[in-house]
Amino acid sequence: MFSEVVVIAVIAVLALLALMSTMATLFRKAGPHEALIVYGLRGTRIVKGRGTVIFPMIESFRQLSLQLMSFDVAPQQDLYTKQGVAVTVEAVAQIKVKSDPESIQTAAEQFLTKTDAAREGLIRLVMEGHLRGIIGQLSVEQIVKEPEMVGDRMRATCADDMSKMGLEVVSFTIKEVRDKNEYITNMGRPDIARIKRDADVAAAEAERDTAIRRAEAMRAAAVAKAQADQERVLAEALSLAAQAEAQRDLEIKRAQYVETIKRQQAQADKAYDIQGNIMQQQVVAEAVKVRQIEKEQEVKVQEAEILRHEKELIATVLKNAEIERQRIEMLAEAARRKMMIEAEGASAATRLQGEADADIILRKGEAEAKAMNVKAEAYQEWNQAAVVDKLITGLPEIVKALAAPLANVDKITVVSTDGAAAGMNKITGDMTKMAAQIPALFETLSGMQMSELLGRIRRIGDQSNGQGAQTPTGQTINS
Numbered sequence: 258m259f260s261e262v263v264v265i266a267v268i269a270v271l272a273l274l275a276l277m278s279t280m281a282t283l284f285r286k287a288g289p290h291e292a293l294i295v296y297g298l299r300g301t302r303i304v305k306g307r308g309t310v311i312f313p314m315i316e317s318f319r320q321l322s323l324q325l326m327s328f329d330v331a332p333q334q335d336l337y338t339k340q341g342v343a344v345t346v347e348a349v350a351q352i353k354v355k356s357d358p359e360s361i362q363t364a365a366e367q368f369l370t371k372t373d374a375a376r377e378g379l380i381r382l383v384m385e386g387h388l389r390g391i392i393g394q395l396s397v398e399q400i401v402k403e404p405e406m407v408g409d410r411m412r413a414t415c416a417d418d419m420s421k422m423g424l425e426v427v428s429f430t431i432k433e434v435r436d437k438n439e440y441i442t443n444m445g446r447p448d449i450a451r452i453k454r455d456a457d458v459a460a461a462e463a464e465r466d467t468a469i470r471r472a473e474a475m476r477a478a479a480v481a482k483a484q485a486d487q488e489r490v491l492a493e494a495l496s497l498a499a500q501a502e503a504q505r506d507l508e509i510k511r512a513q514y515v516e517t518i519k520r521q522q523a524q525a526d527k528a529y530d531i532q533g534n535i536m537q538q539q540v541v542a543e544a545v546k547v548r549q550i551e552k553e554q555e556v557k558v559q560e561a562e563i564l565r566h567e568k569e570l571i572a573t574v575l576k577n578a579e580i581e582r583q584r585i586e587m588l589a590e591a592a593r594r595k596m597m598i599e600a601e602g603a604s605a606a607t608r609l610q611g612e613a614d615a616d617i618i619l620r621k622g623e624a625e626a627k628a629m630n631v632k633a634e635a636y637q638e639w640n641q642a643a644v645v646d647k648l649i650t651g652l653p654e655i656v657k658a659l660a661a662p663l664a665n666v667d668k669i670t671v672v673s674t675d676g677a678a679a680g681m682n683k684i685t686g687d688m689t690k691m692a693a694q695i696p697a698l699f700e701t702l703s704g705m706q707m708s709e710l711l712g713r714i715r716r717i718g719d720q721s722n723g724q725g726a727q728t729p730t731g732q733t734i735n736s
Contacts, residue, residue, distance in 0.1 A: 283310045285318060292321045292354075294365045303358050303365075321365050325353045325427060328377050332385045335437075336392040338400065345435045346392060346400070348411075350384055351427040352419065364423030380424070387414045397440055404431040494584035501591030509598055523610060545607045552603050556596040563589040 286308035287293040293304040297316030302309075304318075311318055330350050335343035354364045368376045391410050392400065400407060411429040419426055434441065 283312060284308055285311050287320075290322065290324050292323055292361050292365075294319045294321055294362075294369060301362075303361050305356075305358075305361070319365075319369055321354065321361060321369060323354050323356065323361075325351055326377065326380075327351050328381060329432075330381060330384045330388060330429075332389065336389050338392055338397050339394060340396055342397050342436060342438070342440050344392065344397065344400065344441075345433075346388065346431060347433045348388065349428075349430045349432055350380075350411075351429075352380060352424050353427060354423055355420075355425050360420070360423035360425075362423070363421070367422055380419075380422075383418050384411070384415060384429075387411060387418070390414070397434075397436070397444065400431070400434055401441060401444070407431055490584070494587060497584060498587045498591070501588060501595075505591060505594055505598065508595055512598060512601070519610065523612075542610060545603075545610050549600075549603050549607050552596075552600055556593075556600055559592060559596055563592060 285293060285295075285304075287304045287306060289306055291305075293309065295302050295304055295309060295311060295316060295318040297312075299316065305323075328350060330348040332346070336346055337343055354361060368379075371379075388411060391407060391414060395407065408429040408431065412426045415426050415429075
């Protein structure tokens with residue numbers, strides 16, 4: 258019993274497997290890129306994107322591709338444009354079977370038994386015919402410059418014919434347009450010339466703008482450099498002015514220091530011996546005067562040199578720098594002030610020296626007056642003997658003074674016209690006569706005879722053996 262059940266089960270499984278195998282052989286599936294055209298006992302039906310069972314002997318099927326078809330549209334004959342220009346056009350068309358059942362059925366009716374080459378040949382003939390008609394309505398410029406417009410016209414024109422065949426034009430693209438007469442080449446020359454002209458103009462304008470900007474940059478740089486030079490010159494002038502002011506302050510302090518030293522020196526000189534400093538003070542006074550005159554002359558010379566230099570600068574450098582003139586004026590003013598300060602210091606020193614000299618002269622005069630008073634008192638005490646003694650002691654000086662002119666004579670030429678003695682005898686004779694006149698001069702000055710005076714001297718000599726001789730000042734000298 259059990260074995261019978263097993264056998265029945267095995268037979269059932271085998272029958273099921275055989276049925277499934279048979280059904281698998283009879284079942285056909287259509288992918289998304291194709292359609293199945295089933296025809297037979299149940300009529301014609303279209304299967305797309307699904308499967309169906311096809312019973313053998315009573316039904317059959319064919320596959321229709323729904324994929325995109327791409328092929329070239331390039332008529333072998335020349336196409337003539339609206340202008341009558343023969344052109345050769347090469348295009349690419351993208352065509353496919355529509356997805357609706359009616360279009361699939363229409364395409365199946367027309368192309369199901371044809372090969373792909375035959376189908377593309379039929380479609381190409383239709384496309385070339387429409388392309389010829391569209392090219393004849395357009396100009397070369399439109400074809401070349403507006404290829405999208407040509408594609409749109411082709412799709413619009415071919416839509417009805419393609420729809421009748423169950424097809425649709427997905428895209429139509431112009432690949433190339435040629436002509437044998439170089440019309441297209443020459444057509445671009447005006448544009449090329451215009452573009453080249455525009456490029457040349459743009460290049461010239463760019464060069465002009467560059468030159469303008471370069472000139473503006475150079476001008477700005479020159480202006481900046483001039484301003485920098487002006488500021489530098491101004492800074493140098495201010496620096497020189499500050500240096501001049503510092504030099505002026507230094508000279509003022511130096512003059513004040515010199516003035517203090519000279520004042521102290523003058524005060525110290527007053528303590529020296531009056532008689533010994535008279536000539537020295539006169540020399541110093543004259544030196545100070547000479548120095549003052551030299552200073553004044555130097556100031557005048559420097560002022561004249563400054564004026565001359567200023568005129569020279571005005572004549573030669575006026576166009577170059579007004580600032581240089583200001584700098585020179587500041588330097589000249591500083592130099593002039595320096596000279597004035599030095600002159601004032603020298604004047605102050607001279608004034609102090611003059612005051613010291615006046616004080617010295619005053620004291621000298623007082624000393625000389627006192628000396629004269631002492632001499633006057635001494636002369637009042639002299640007696641006649643002292644006067645005579647003074648005259649006698651002065652006789653050699655008188656003779657020396659008479660002979661002094663002869664000491665200055667280098668050569669003597671004597672010319673005699675009276676026949677008397679000539680030559681040096683004449684000169685010695687005259688000198689002898691002059692010496693013989695001295696006693697008469699003495700007697701006239703003293704009021705005493707030489708013989709009387711000599712006699713008194715002899716008597717004084719006799720008396721001096723016992724007592725001292727009296728000097729002209731009344732003092733007694735013991736022998």
